Amino acid sequence: MxxxxxxxxxxxxxxxxxxxxxxxxxxxxxxxxxxxxxxxxxxxxxxxxxxxxxxxxxxxxxxxxxxxxxxxxxxxxxxxxxxxxxxxxxxxxxxxxxxxxxxxxxxxxxxxxxxxxxxxxxxxxxxxxxxxxxxxxxxxxxxxxxxxxxxxxxxxxxxxxxxxxxxxxxxxxxxxxxxxxxxxxxxxxxxxxxxxxxxxxxxxxxxxxxxxxxxxxxxxxxxxxxxxxxxxRFVKDMTYDPPSLLELAGRTIKSRNLPYTPWDLPGNLVRYLDLASKCPNPKCGGVYFDSCVRHIKFVDFCGKYRLPLMHYLCSPECTSPCSSNPQSDADSEDESSVPAHRMQKVLLG
Known part of the structure; x- marks a missing residue:
């Protein structure tokens, strides 16, 4: 006892x-x-x-x-x-x-x-x-x-x-x-x-x-x-198709602000250059046309927990919005630059 x-x-x-x-x-x-x-x-x-x-x-x-x-x-x-x-x-x-x-x-x-x-x-x-x-x-x-x-x-x-x-x-x-x-x-x-x-x-x-x-x-x-x-599904979809020679040329013209007029280029190329999308990464001055990187930050892998957000970036090297640095990731406000319809695409599948 x-x-x-x-x-x-x-x-x-x-x-x-x-x-x-x-x-x-x-x-x-x-x-x-x-x-x-x-x-x-x-x-x-x-x-x-x-x-x-x-x-x-x-x-x-x-x-x-x-x-x-x-x-x-x-x-x-x-x-x-x-x-x-x-x-x-x-x-x-x-x-x-x-x-x-x-x-x-x-x-x-x-x-x-x-x-x-x-x-x-x-x-x-x-x-x-x-x-x-x-x-x-x-x-x-x-x-x-x-x-x-x-x-x-x-x-x-x-x-x-x-x-x-x-x-x-x-x-x-x-x-x-x-x-x-x-x-x-x-x-x-x-x-x-x-x-x-x-x-x-x-x-x-x-x-x-x-x-x-x-x-x-x-x-x-x-x-x-x-x-x-x-x-x-979204992780598997994060594939990257290398840009074509046409896109590489277009990126060079747009990112370096090379001057051109409708008389310098065929009409179809001028129209193509007008389709350039600016990279949403504020630290990047690049553009993309048909080829971009879909970079998704999900909530449970590491660092600060957040809702899933999809970033459309101009290249695999352009990763600032989804930094691997835990501190910068926690302090980042890049999410605010992502349009609501892109966020909805991730949230609603």
């Missing part, structure tokens, strides 16, 4: 003791009463012990990495419990007490379990700020998710979710939304109502476009898109 005295002050650490039950007869009442944080990971519990209710002042409970398949109703007696961590067990939507939704939990992490649905009890937790159900077997996000009005972070990565309900946009305090490694094919435009959103993780899904409305998420600092057809 001496092992049950691990930890100091208000923290009791009983992890990695191969416990199958929690016999607290030899533990003092004062010790039980003063414990506010209890760690029980890496034991052999299959059911949360009923004796857990003896820790009447418990605020934090970690029961991760056990064989838990059921959480007993005695947990409901922990009226002060705010954080419940139960990662990597065998829990599913039938493992929770019926009245679990009456608790005052603020943080729930049930990642790495066997949930095929978001438990209805979770959707009644009005005080919940953080919900993690990553690495489960979820196929859908219920529309009732909008009931979690205090939610600030939602982690649902690593499931089999195929769509996002518009009701998710009603979570006015949501700042971090993680939906990576799913099967999501589209983003509802309503998501742009998440005015508090700072981070949106959508990598490794099936997205082929983004709604243009996403530009209205003015507080968004991180947007992760790698591993989606949207990104893969």
């Amino acid at each position: 001496d092992g049950y005295e691990g930890g100091t002050g208000d923290t009791l650490n009983l992890s990695r003791l191969n416990l199958e039950s929690l016999d607290l007869d030899e533990m003092s009442q004062d010790r039980k009463r003063e414990t506010q944080q209890l760690y029980l990971p890496y034991n052999r519990f299959t059911v949360l012990p009923a004796s857990i209710s003896l820790f009447s002042n418990l605020v934090f409970l970690d029961i991760s990495h056990n064989g838990l398949a059921f959480i007993c109703e005695d947990i409901l007696r922990l009226s002060k419990l705010k954080t419940l961590i139960a990662k990597n067990n065998r829990l599913d939507e039938f493992s929770l007490p019926k009245d679990f939704g009456s608790m005052s939990l603020e943080v729930i992490n049930f990642s790495g379990n066997r949930f095929e649905e978001v438990p209805s009890q979770f959707l009644k937790l009005q005080t919940l700020h953080y919900l993690s159900l990553g690495g489960n077997r979820l196929k859908t996000i219920p529309s009732e998710i909008e009931n979690l009005t205090s939610l600030e972070m939602l982690y649902l990565g690593g499931n089999a979710i195929s769509s996002i309900p518009p009701e998710l946009a009603n979570l006015r305090y949501l700042s971090y939304l993680v939906l990576c490694d799913n099967r999501i094919q589209s983003i509802p435009p309503q998501l742009t109502q998440l005015h508090s959103l700072r981070s949106l993780s959508l990598h490794n899904n099936l997205l082929t476009y983004l709604p243009r409305e996403i530009l209205s998420l003015i507080h968004l600092q991180e947007l992760s898109l790698r591993g989606n057809p949207l990104v893969v």
Whole structure:
């Protein structure tokens, strides 16, 4: 029983003791009463012990990495419990007490379990700020998710979710939304109502476009898109056809401002020279006609996270708008020079 005295002050650490039950007869009442944080990971519990209710002042409970398949109703007696961590067990939507939704939990992490649905009890937790159900077997996000009005972070990565309900946009305090490694094919435009959103993780899904409305998420600092057809397709399209001799001659005339008149050149060449497009790179005085470089800066490769933007450049060497220097990239304002229709081409695919 001496092992049950691990930890100091208000923290009791009983992890990695191969416990199958929690016999607290030899533990003092004062010790039980003063414990506010209890760690029980890496034991052999299959059911949360009923004796857990003896820790009447418990605020934090970690029961991760056990064989838990059921959480007993005695947990409901922990009226002060705010954080419940139960990662990597065998829990599913039938493992929770019926009245679990009456608790005052603020943080729930049930990642790495066997949930095929978001438990209805979770959707009644009005005080919940953080919900993690990553690495489960979820196929859908219920529309009732909008009931979690205090939610600030939602982690649902690593499931089999195929769509996002518009009701998710009603979570006015949501700042971090993680939906990576799913099967999501589209983003509802309503998501742009998440005015508090700072981070949106959508990598490794099936997205082929983004709604243009996403530009209205003015507080968004991180947007992760790698591993989606949207990104893969545009990266593959970044090919460069070398300019023809005609274009090289035209570039020389235009970039060096060589004088000419309609009497000096055939009419078709004069018309061709009038089609020159100025390189949008403010540090470059070059032009292009038919051959240009489509240089796309995507959001999740390195440096500062940004929305995808396409730059039409005159040559592969003209790369200032998409500098590899992290500092200059972060400070660059070249995006403002990209016409809206080109940005739309990238965003809408």
